[in-house]
Amino acid sequence: MILDLLFPNRCIHCNCIIDSHFIICTICFEQIHFTHFEYSQENNLKEKCKLLFPIENAYALMQFGKENLSRKIIHELKYKSREKTGKVLADWVTERLDFKNDRPDLLVSVPLHPKKHKERGYNQLHLFTKNLSDFYNIPHDHNLIRRNHYSKAQALKDKKHRLETQNTFTLTKSISNQHILLIDDVFTTGNTLATIAWEILKESNNKVSVLVMAMDE
Template sequence: MSFIGRLGRLSGLAELAGRSLLDALYPLECAGCGGSGKIICDSCVDDLPVLSAPYCVVCATPGDFARCQVCAETARRFDGIRAPFRYSGAIRKAILEFKYSGIKAAAPQMGDMLAEYLDSNPLPGDVLVPVPMHRRRLRERGYNQAELLARRVADRCGLDCAPELLYRTRHVGPQAGTADAAQRATNVVGSVAVTSVAGATGTRVILVDDVVTTGNTLETCADALKRAGAVSVWGLTLAVAGGTRLGE
């Protein structure tokens, strides 16, 4: 084995040892019951709020309709969004901890849940593309949770993963505090671009993120991909919040 190869192996072992030490010192706590060992224990997994019909066939907004009013009146850039759960209860808490509390160790289990859903509910796609994170926020957080999910799902489902295909052209702050729906939609327009038109042309993309709330980010990503020649763009997230309709 070459020096570089040995160095890479040692680095990987060191990272694994570091994770094991952290897990021993700070074991994962279940977001549902507080038990240790997993971000969501086996018992609490059975109680997660499954997203079941009826919901909008395009944006997955829960409701007694085939298409929500917005999807019926608006030409979407994404072809559809799918998710295994509603954004509430233990899955909401787990996502928030994974995303904002540095609980990176939750990625394998959460990625596995998403992979199992995709296995049972296949989407047309050649490549998984995580929703990108601006370098400023990436420095602050240390990792892109969408990329960790996408890589795990790709490994489990035997799909390609292209984490570098999209990038943020500018930093967009959290939109939760922006009350005006039109302003939220405007804030993200043009904030995502492709790194390679050739890499997007002719592809069927599955965009991966942790949760979809307004749908504006997935819409912006899908627009960039389709302008670059992507054939189709589906969104795959762990959970769907109550207001996923564009501009809601």
């Protein structure tokens, strides 16, 4: 209580004081570019994924523009130790996403390399994925995929280096006859998700869908 008075929670965009459970104020919330995609229907994200790997369904919560608020939200989550942002984003997803009759069997988030995890102190996708798992009552596995190489942040790479993901990921165990929902923060080139998807699709009768917090415009 005293800490709340001394260090009140503030909107990450306009800096006004807000409830401790929120990350932005109601006025700034109106500036977020939500996609309004339907998970089980054709959309821009699914079309982009189709060019890279066989995909069942795809969903992006927000558009990730160069100057928009969605970019600031993701950067707060990834680089400024605001892990609780993952829970807020999961709440926004659950208010909008209905799996209907095509529920995945397992939620799997893109992993960090152990060294990067130690540097950051958390994986920005773990709390997000866990909250989705709890809400939809779908199991999640943070350890199914292993990242084999340490690299600098995607945001600091040029496009050429972002495409160099060959042999970056492997499965830690055999899995078959599963519909996997791959979860990542931002879809840019799609190469990271494609690399993981093909590892999953090597196994017998697996299917892959994708959910991202945001996608590049």
